[in-house]
Amino acid sequence: QGPLVESGGGSVEAGGSLRLSCAASSRDIRLRTTEWYRQAPGKQRELVAAIGGDGTLNYADSAKGRFTISRDSAKNTVSLQMNNLKPEDTAVYYCHVVLGDFWGKGTLVTVSS
16 A cells, blocks of 8 residues: 555546545645646546645636545545536546655546436
8 A cells, every 4th residue: 555545436427526535644744735636548647636735725727616625634634525527527536745746546536427
């Protein structure tokens, strides 16, 4: 098991919701910028959302208004709440901690129309 483990992926219909979680087993990510990326089949990996060590939030245009990134300091986790999912959100979602360049192995999200 690596330093970052994603969970919460699955298959949903368009309009549904999923909550992804990134758990850091051996790294303290409470004060580190943590990002969610995704990679759809045949496409480059793209940044979806980020939370800074100071709590600053950033979202890709495609995620604004539908996705929410948050941190649970007590659990040392970062979550991505995804609402109103669309088929184009189908991808493998990865957690990334900027300091140290740590990546998880990803969790698959499939949205059917």
